[in-house]
Amino acid sequence: MKESDLYPPIKAFLEGQGYEVKAEIGAADVMACRGDDPPLIVELKTALNLNLILQGVARQALFDDVYLAVPQPPKWTHRYKDLTALLRRLGLGLLTVRGGQVEVHLDPAPYQPRQNKARAGRMLREFQRRAGDPNTGGTTGVKRMTAYRQDALRLAAYLSKAGAASPSACAKETGVTRAAAILRADHYGWFDHPGRAVYVLSPIGRQALQESAPPSE
Template identity: 55%
Template sequence: MAKLREADLYAPIKAFLEAQGYEVKGEVAGADVVAMRADDPDPVIVELKLGMNLTLVQQGIARQGISDFVYLAVPALRGRKALAGHVGLCRRLGLGFMTVRARDGFVEVHCDPAPYAPRGARGRKGRLLREFQRRVGDPNVGGVNRVTIMTAYRQDAQRCAAYLAEAGPSKGAVVARATSVPRATTIMRDDHYGWFERVEKGVYALTPKGAEALAPE
């Protein structure tokens, strides 16, 4: 099978737009595809690329100075996550997004150009603010990957572990008061890190793994 070229996207998109009553021409004043219809003074502009990238997005944004109806077009994508990400980006930028299936030229429009109307993500915002407020200090370096992130939850668990290391097996309520960690009992009961074990009802002790986690690196 011959390697796909950007030009291979043109014919399917031209046919798709012509079926909707547009007159279509390629490479007009730098735009890959321009379509006009007698009843609409604004052109439809489509920019073509073999993959979604910054250059394509920049081209689309530049074309918005000419028309409100700008689409980005790439070959059909395999992963739903990638597709959702591209569609979300285009919606935020007021761009349309379409894909072309190479084997048969099927064109699918995933979103049309429209002003972006953001929906507030109150749940995510609340989690972010709570994490920021609960976290002590700034224990992480921004931009790092594949390292353990020190969350407020982990900091609370460390305080509980440190108390047990010094005081020995203790009731959850006692640990909560001594460490100022209101959720101490829940943290030790859930034991996400394998640091705690229940020795009797309501009483928790530190495991060897917990002691190891407290050891200085």
């Protein structure tokens, strides 16, 4: 489908909404007006891509109501979902055309993000709890050093010296307030539990200490 193939169904769709529609007005592919309503701009492309989005943003310098129009993809991939999320953030509308029919996916509107306060809180707590800056930004496929792992290493280092200890003793000596939860969960397999309220370091834990030293305060 060519860009020009998008125009007839877009024009018919807008005229069905009571707009007067004209093509190639200034830099805009399509401009539509209806009574006292604000003018509406539509930019046409054969695919939803960065060039089209940039065109839409440029038209927003002229009018508030700007749509992007593309052929309906055979399948909405994650890439298209990411792009539509970007359009929503930018306040751009989205139309798709298939078989001469137009579908409205997004209407232009000011973006009002909903912040995920729970997730933001977890990130802030992780930042505050993590000792130093043990990771390198931008790396992939490497083991991350988290605040949880740092606390587990503190406990492992203490148990390697103490031999065996209770969760309360571990918490007191290491300053890890969540020692009991970490020992009980044994997320990394570092801790053995030979008796009630007693933990010792496992062979896996000893190996982990050789690979990663506990963080310094």
